Amino acid sequence: MKHFLLATALVLSAPAAMACETVTIGDLTVEHAWSKVTIGAGRPGVFYVEIKNTGTSDDALVGIATPAAGMPMLHETVVQDGIASMPHAMSIPVPAGQSVQLAPGGYHGMLMGLTTALKEGDSFPVTLSFEKAGEVTVNVVVLSLRAEGPDCADAGQ
C-alpha cells in the first residue's frame, strides 16, 4: 500500500510552479519546498523549505516525515574553522516574527533510505511537525542537480 501511494505520488509529476505553493498552519507559512535529483536510491536526498512565523510566539520544526524515504531527518551543515560537518538538528527554531530557511549550506532535511531515486520533475509530500503549530504537509518538487532553489520570482503567483 505504501509503495502504491508513493508510486501514485511520483507519477503525479508536477510543474516546478508547485514549489511556489504556500501552505499555512496557524501563524506559520510554509513555502518553496524543493529537493534535488539523486544519483540512484542508495544516496540520501535533500529537502529544503522556507518557514515564516508571523505570530508572536516562538515555534520550532521538530521533525519531518515522508513516504519517499524510510529515514528522513533534520540536519545542519556547519562550516567551522574550515571544516564542514553535518550534525543532526534535534529542532530548528522558528522564532516569532522571523523566517527560517532550510537551504543549501545550512539547515536541511536529509532523506535517507529513499524508496526510489528522485528524478527531475517528480514531486512527493513531506509532513513537517512543529512543536506548537502541529503538522502540515507540503508538496516537494524535485529540481535539477544544479538548481539553487525554485524560481518563484513572479510576485503575482
Next chain:
Amino acid sequence: MRLRSHQIILWIAATAAVITFSAVRWWPATDDTAAVDSAFTPSFALADSEGRIRTTAEFRGKFLLVFFGFTSCPDVCPTTLSEVAQVMDDLGSAAGSVQPIFISIDPERDRRLGLADYTTAFHPAILGLAGSEEETKSAAASFKIFYEQEADTSSPDGYTMAHSPGLYLIGPDGAWLRQFTYGTSAPEILSDLQSRL
C-alpha cells in the same frame, strides 16, 4: 606538595598538547593565504572508477580544480560540484585547459555506490577518484586538508564525514595556487580561471 607540582606540570602539558593539536588540525584548512606562503606541490596517486591509477604527474600542463568529498553527502558536495559543472560549461573552448577532479574521502563506500555515475551526473568532465584509505590519507595530507569519519547513528551506515569543503586550484606546473572557500559562486571561480588562462 611535590604531587601538586607534578599535577600542575601535567595540566600545563595537557593544555599545550590540546593547543598544539588544535593548531595542527585547523591551521591548514583555515589558511586562505597558502599561495603567499612557500609554494607547495600537492600530489596524489588514486584509482579512477575503472581501477586505473591516476597521478598528478599526468595532468601537468592543465589547471586542476580539486574537491575532496563523498557521494553520500546531500548538501555541501552537490553544491560545490554544481558550481564546478557550471564553470566547466561557461569556460567554453577553454574547458580543455582545466581538469576538475573529485577525490573521495569515503572511498570504499563510494566505489560500492558507483563513482563515475555520480561525477558524470554533474558534468562528464569531472574525474572521480577513490583510492585506498592510505592513498586517500596521503593525498589529503599533500593538499593540507582535513577529513575524518564521524560516528553518527542517524546517518546511513552509522557514520558521516567531516571535511574541508574548499575547492583547490593547482597550476599547470603542479603548484598550489589557491583555495576557493565553500560557497564561492561559479562566476567568481570562472573569472579567476579566465584571468589565468
